[in-house]
Amino acid sequence: MSTSAVAVSKHRAPGFWQSTNGKKIVMAVTGCILILFIIGHLLGNLLIYAGPARYNAYAAFLHFDDTLLWIIRSVLIVSVVLHIEAAAQLWLRNKRARPVNYSRKEAIRSSYASRTMYWSGPIVLAFVIFHLLEFTGGFIHPGSRFIAGDVYHNVVAGFSVWWISAWYIFSLCLLGLHLRHGLWSMLQSFGIPHSRAREVVLKRLALWIAVVLIAGYISIPISVLTGLVK
Amino acid sequence: MKLDAKIPSGPIEQAWDKARFDMKLVNPANKRKHTVLVIGSGLAGASAAASMGELGYNVRCFCFQDSPRRAHSIAAQGGINAAKNYQNDGDSIYRLFYDTVKGGDFRSREANVYRLAQNSLNIIDQCVAQGVPFAREYGGALTNRSFGGAQVSRTFYARGQTGQQLLLGAYQALERQVQAGTVTMFPRTEMLDLIVIDGQARGIVTRNLVTGELNVHIGDAVVLASGGYGNVYYLSTNAKGSNVTASWRAHKRGALFANPCFTQIHPTCIPVSGDYQSKLTLMSESLRNDGRIWVPKQKGDKRRPDQIPADERDYYLERRYPSFGNLVPRDVASRNAKHVCDEGRGVGETGLGVYLDFSDAIQRLGEHVIRERYGNLFDMYQRITDEDPYKVPMRIYPAIHYTMGGLWVDYYLQSTIPGLFVAGEANFSDHGANRLGASALMQGLSDGYFIIPYTVGNYIATSKLDKVDDSHPAVQQVVSEVQQGITSLLSIKGKRTVDSFHRELGKIMWDECGMSRTAQGLEKAIGQIRQLREEFWQNVTVPGSGDDLNQSLEKAGRVADFLELGELMCIDARDRNESCGGHFREESQTADGEAQRDDENYSYVAAWGYTGPDSAPALSKEPLEFKYVYRSQRSYK
Amino acid sequence: MKLTLKIWRQKNRDEKGRFFTYPVENVNPEMSMLECLDVLNESLIERGEEPVAFEHDCREGICGSCGFMINGVAHGPQSATTACQLTMRHFKDGQELTIEPWRAAAFPLIKDLVVDRRALDRIIQAGGYISVSTGNAPDGNNIPVGKDIADRAMDAAACIGCGACVAACPNASAALFTGAKISHLGILPQGKPEQDRRALSMVAQMNTEPFGSCTNIGECTAACPKEIPLEVIATMNRDYRGATCRKRDDLVQVVAPVTGWSSSSKS
Missing domain, CATH: 1.10.1060.10 (Alpha-helical ferredoxin)
Known part of the structure; x- marks a missing residue:
């Protein structure tokens, strides 16, 4: 028998998690969960403009049942872990898929955001860890004392340090980039087909959602720095 | 040699039924013990290989491309005919049969054509079931268009890519059988010779185009579906790889070659732009439905087309053929274009081109209608020529497109070598001296899906096939001859490239054996080709070695065969002193310059036998009888 | 016009490849990219060198044989156009074109610009x-x-x-x-x-x-x-x-990728 055609040896098919499509579906679902969190988190944080009392009350409300809080946190942690695990595995696979690189390669249609997912992701992760250490744990809190329970104070004090605000703004912009592609990519990976015309609309929608979310978040450190929120 | 076409007796309507009933069947359990070798993976090859795989034969399919999906059937644009009569315009099997025989200028075999028309119905059904996305009406029914001057709408199409979609259907059916294990696919593998043992075709010798290895494949039957030989003209609408090698080597092993001079010249191709030109691009014939063809009345008029007023334009087809106008058949349209260019009235830089003008249609129907009908073709034209056909008339010129001639086969598609079957464009059978538009796809699929699987089975069931293996002396003999051929090509180390020979051969063929032919010109061409062939074997240079991917070597082998075939084509054209279909002999024309057939002397298939490298080919004639279609002179006035 | 073609040459999968630079004169703007390579190849053969191997067949943009990277873009700068239909008028006189094969682990290189797909x-x-x-299809309009x-x-x-x-x-x-x-x-x-x-x-x-x-x-x-x-x-x-x-429990099977081409002559 010739081998120049195809092998007859049959393999077991890769399962859901082994397939790139399966991993991307996992990333889409976990990404969706994380986006919902980002929206909720923003809506809560915007209460800072309503003054210390309501903001702190909101923070307290989040803690009204620790079991429930931890269930939600677990969901988020699992999502983050799966999202990263899938991304990391795909990244490795993608490196292997092109062992010899092009000497020259132009990007013709892809957005800057979509091409930078692999480094906007890790930076956002580092930011989230920093964020948790600063505002949830209170381990990093330069320039002032962390007061558990007085979230309003912690936020205002934290953002009063210019470089912390700068780091937040930078990271949030990257999160925006990540969301801009992620929101659209999620639909594709999960398998919600759209015609080419609708694709354009949806991509624009994804951009605006990302802009609005990030503008909302960034407004807080800026307000603190400019003294709007004291 | 006495040629027996084995046409079943009795009425033509029942001939194929009768033939099928009379065939012997192979026991289903035994089918997998029989190996069938299929050369080529175009419409005919892929469909034959897939269908025989489905029946349970052990099939091996070979193609020189990197994938069976690349075969040149993929480039067919217009559509596929079928006598479905979905449009209720009076079509029938008999009408399709009649049109095809008449269109072929009474040089095809009636029984074959009738079967083709019958099978056309099943082809559409089969392709729809495979998922070919044919154009549809809003209500979901299949839609049709009229094509190539036919008076009924019987052409099914999938945008301008019908060939692609049909081929992908056959390719997918083939890949399904590869998955099932009944077909083994050999891509990048070229057949270089046929093994004939005890008078039966029993195998082939192939070259692995990546490693250069020569391999022997033994089988119980060989199906050649390797396409046509239009590339003998160098410039044609064929793919660069299309070649005659498989057919020609089979011819040299004893298969007769029928009507080699019957070639089709397509009137609407983009003209040649320079001597670097490597191939010609077809613009679908459907353009002639709305475009008007003209040249300036005055010789050497170099004005821009929009500066030439209407009364200084010659709409020569409308003038000469008032009833058919721009929709005359391909051969007539081509010949007239050549004629006006020969008069010095051709347009474009080279003077080899005529205008195909849409301005009237755009005025009448609006640009959007034209865009809807031909948008993709206009885009392609603009891509290649950088001219906007919505504003400037297209320039077109005829080009070699299809070859009606091919290996001689009987009603069962078996060549004169038992066990060697020939399907699709590679055989000669159905189109006579001129092929109608949208009939090539039909024939390829009819042969592959609905004829070859039966007739090959019948052959296997009725033949005594001894066991043969690689060590058989005849096999070793063929292998060493093939090896010798390759070694000698590599060892000439002359001065000229393969392409330069090919170009020169093409020029001779186009000038003397192209759109119009004369005994004198053909005689001259034969001499020139012989000389060129001699020079080729002394002065060609083939760089590289035989044991890796060597595209020059592949080309050299193919051009060597074209150099032999070209001579045979000229001999055949010289011998046929009549004009019929695409074959126009200047000696045989009516007073007003139309083709004049000579039924008394030339109503036969000319089948040529190979007698050796330096001796004249031997002619055998298969007389053609017409019991159903009344013979008449074609007129489109 | 004149062009400089910087082309990836590699004898086979196992040997190392590198770029070679070829000046090509007399490029006609009407030529296709592949015809430009033809012209280069003719001159290479005449000089006794091996021509650049590249895949091509129909040259009208439908067979899918041709294709390579031209200045970092698959099939070159013109959208919706295969390399065989890309005419040279899209380039500037004196421009350098970097031509390299499709690069992917799944497309092992065979020679020069030819890859295994x-x-x-x-x-x-x-x-x-x-x-x-074949044969068990209902009427097309069913x-x-x-x-x-x-x-x-x-x-x-x-x-x-x-x-x-x-x-x-x-x-x-x-x-x-x-x-x-x-x-x-x-x-x-x-x-x-x-x-x-x-x-x-x-x-x-x-x-x-x-x-x-x-x-x-x-x-x-x-x-x-x-x-x-x-x-x-x-x-x-x-x-x-x-x-x-x-998913029901029918097993989905796959075949192992084959990258070799060598064949033994046993039938």
């Missing part, structure tokens, strides 16, 4: 068909197919299998190719009965080949000479997701 055939083999044997459905199927079916999508994808993913076939057959009523199995099998084979993953960035569709829409990838993922949920 059998992985795409194997994906089709896994299920890119409708299982209807199954009505709406015009919009037929048109959408045709959009996806226009794929020529050239591999530009894989080449243009930063991850060398074959999602557009696979999605196109899953969409073409899945949209049509004839293809519905096998929709689940087809998606599972084809996706499984695609993942068995060393292609990367799709990150939905759209470089593939931008490079695609037939402009296959990104929608087909979403359709593939939808069919795959649905099929995974509904």
